[in-house]
Structures are given as C-alpha cells and as structure tokens.
Amino acid sequence: MTALLEARELTKRFGGLTAVDRASLTVEEGTITALIGPNGAGKSTFFKMLAGEIEPTEGAVTFRGRPITGLGVARVCRLGIGKSHQITQIFPNLTVTENVVIPALAARRGSFRADVFGSIRRVDGLAELVARTLAEIGLGDRAGVRAGELAYGEKRRLEIGLALATQPQLLLLDEPAAGMSPAEIAETVALIQRLRAEVTIVIVEHDMDVVFGLADRIMVMQNGATIAYGTPEEIRADARVREAYLGGADDA
Ligand SMILES: Nc1ncnc2c1ncn2[C@@H]1O[C@H](COP(=O)(O)OP(=O)(O)OP(=O)(O)O)[C@@H](O)[C@H]1O
Ligand SMILES: [Mg+2]
The missing domain is CATH 3.40.50.300 (P-loop containing nucleotide triphosphate hydrolases)
Structure with a gap:
C-alpha cells in the first residue's frame, strides 16, 4: 500500500x-x-x-x-495538501465568509479573480462549501463578522478553516492551539x-x-x-x- x-x-x-x-x-x-x-x-x-x-x-x-x-504551494495545494499557519494569515478587514472564499476559489482555479465576492453564487457549489466549512469550525453564526473582530480562539479556528476550504486530503496544522485558553484548546481538540x-x-x-x-x-x-x-x-x-x-x- x-x-x-x-x-x-x-x-x-x-x-x-x-x-x-x-x-x-x-x-x-x-x-x-x-x-x-x-x-x-x-x-x-x-x-x-x-x-x-x-x-x-x-x-x-x-x-x-x-x-x-x-x-510550489499552489500546485501542491491543488493536489490535496492544505496547511494552516503558525502566524495567522487571515485578512482582518474582510468578513469571515470572505476569508474562507479566497482559499476555496484559489484551490479550484489556481488564483482568484477581481470579481471574487460578486461571483460566489455563480461558482458551482462554492456557497455550500463555505457554509459547510464555517459550520465545521463552529463559526456558522459569525459569517458576516469582520475577521479582525473575532475572539482569539475563533481566529485560530478560522485559520484552520482557510486550509479546510481548499478541501485537502492531507491537512497540516502548525500549532493550532497556541496561545489559547483551556476552553479554547478543548474546542480545538x-x-x-x-x-x-x-x-x-x-x-x-x-x-x-x-x-x-x-x-x-x-x-x-x-x-x-x-x-x-x-x-x-x-x-x-x-x-x-x-x-x-x-x-x-x-x-x-
Ligand atoms: N527563513 C529562514 N531563514 C533563516 N533561518 C530560518 C528561517 N526559517 C527558520 N529559520 C531557522 O531555522 C531553525 C528552525 O526554525 P523553525 O521555525 O522551523 O523551528 P520550529 O521547530 O518551528 O520552532 P517553534 O517551536 O519556535 O515554532 C531556527 O533556528 C530558525 O531561526
Ligand atoms: Mg514553528
């Protein structure tokens, strides 16, 4: 095997x-x-x-x-390896949904276009993928919130969501629980x-x-x-x- x-x-x-x-x-x-x-x-x-x-x-x-x-990272990502980062890569001024849309589209197309947010509904299955990802990381009710306003533990879960949105077969997580409170660590586990x-x-x-x-x-x-x-x-x-x-x- x-x-x-x-x-x-x-x-x-x-x-x-x-x-x-x-x-x-x-x-x-x-x-x-x-x-x-x-x-x-x-x-x-x-x-x-x-x-x-x-x-x-x-x-x-x-x-x-x-x-x-x-x-290179783009091709490796498209083959099925997704990675979350030790230093968070989220965009604080974009919403939680918008942050997840970027890697989801990047994994499909190799890059995202300028009309990315306008086209969510027109990309097959994208809205469902984003909704499923947010539900998985427990941020379903935070979809419209600016990422910069999330609590620390929520930001770290969003960071995992960015990797998940690329629909990886292998997920690499670099210190997903770093700096978290015991309750946040339990949620992450x-x-x-x-x-x-x-x-x-x-x-x-x-x-x-x-x-x-x-x-x-x-x-x-x-x-x-x-x-x-x-x-x-x-x-x-x-x-x-x-x-x-x-x-x-x-x-x-
Ligand atoms: N881009 C770089 N240029 C030069 N040195 C680097 C670079 N990246 C890492 N290093 C060095 O390589 C070594 C290993 O670093 P690395 O970040 O892989 O360690 P780590 O095990 O992840 O540590 P930590 O637990 O602190 O995250 C360190 O000495 C670090 O300073
Ligand atoms: Mg390290």
Whole structure:
C-alpha cells in the first residue's frame, strides 16, 4: 500500500544553519501524526517543505506516490495538501465568509479573480462549501463578522478553516492551539477529532495534552533531526525523548 505522504531525508539549510537535517516521515491515510520538539527544532521548516512553501535543499516528498518536491504551494495545494499557519494569515478587514472564499476559489482555479465576492453564487457549489466549512469550525453564526473582530480562539479556528476550504486530503496544522485558553484548546481538540473522519492530519503542537490526546504517531525533532518516531506509548517510554524534550518529567 502506498503511503499518503512520504518525506525522504529532507534537509533545509539557511546559509550556514541546517534548520532541518535529513528528516523523514511516512503518513498513512486516516491517521493523525504529531510533530513535536523544542523551539527552533525545525518543525515549521519541515512542514513548509511538505506543503511546497519552501524547497528542500536535499531530499524528496511524494504524495500518493507522486513526486511533489519543488512544485510550489499552489500546485501542491491543488493536489490535496492544505496547511494552516503558525502566524495567522487571515485578512482582518474582510468578513469571515470572505476569508474562507479566497482559499476555496484559489484551490479550484489556481488564483482568484477581481470579481471574487460578486461571483460566489455563480461558482458551482462554492456557497455550500463555505457554509459547510464555517459550520465545521463552529463559526456558522459569525459569517458576516469582520475577521479582525473575532475572539482569539475563533481566529485560530478560522485559520484552520482557510486550509479546510481548499478541501485537502492531507491537512497540516502548525500549532493550532497556541496561545489559547483551556476552553479554547478543548474546542480545538474536539474540532480536530471531528475532522479526522474526513481528512488525514499532521499537527505541530507544543501542548502535550493535545498531542497525546490526538496523535496515532508522534515524531520528535531536535536540532533539525528526528530523534524519535512511534506511537504515543513508545514516545512516552523513550529515554532520549524524556531527556531531550519532556525534561524527564516522569522521574521527578
Ligand atoms: N527563513 C529562514 N531563514 C533563516 N533561518 C530560518 C528561517 N526559517 C527558520 N529559520 C531557522 O531555522 C531553525 C528552525 O526554525 P523553525 O521555525 O522551523 O523551528 P520550529 O521547530 O518551528 O520552532 P517553534 O517551536 O519556535 O515554532 C531556527 O533556528 C530558525 O531561526
Ligand atoms: Mg514553528
């Protein structure tokens, strides 16, 4: 069986700095994989290479067995990989609906036209897709609100919605729960649990309750390299991970 996504020995150098050092990952369809590691470990850089946002210095990515290295974010998105960003990409002066329309149209056409908002009703299925996306992220009743006026947790869910609106087969979420209150984190975890029925997910996250509550597989990065990969139980038991990242918390 072909894996949904396969990243082989990805390396990214920025000048003299090796941000990602021969990191590999295989993602099976229908799973949630979490990517963890200290600040600066290379998680976001690795993620950006999966989504085609940046090109690896070395290594290759395949999606459903097809090489996608170097295709660029627009083509990778149209093939079925959607990504939410660690730093939010929403337009504060546009409404929630308008924010979702942009990636929905971009994924279909490769780019959106100047008449984008006037044409919503004329693009087949677009209004339904936007309504379904807003319902999924729990913002159905906030459709006409300016995105800048949303609460913080709502903005982060909208950020997930921007990726969902491209109808991905693989959803990449970079720290979806960052900066959230416990109640907002619980809502986000519930949202991701609902999404797992329809889309394969890879998530970068610092909150260990979120990671261990959601993930089927966990990959641990440090200094750009993968230091461990396995089930949550295997990661919990891994001496190197506990020393490097979990701070030996269980030994206290
Ligand atoms: N565009 C860039 N140019 C130069 N250096 C970069 C660039 N992007 C990332 N880096 C560096 O690469 C390393 C890995 O950064 P990255 O953002 O991937 O880490 P991260 O694991 O996502 O960290 P965090 O948990 O803080 O989000 C860091 O040292 C960072 O400063
Ligand atoms: Mg990051």
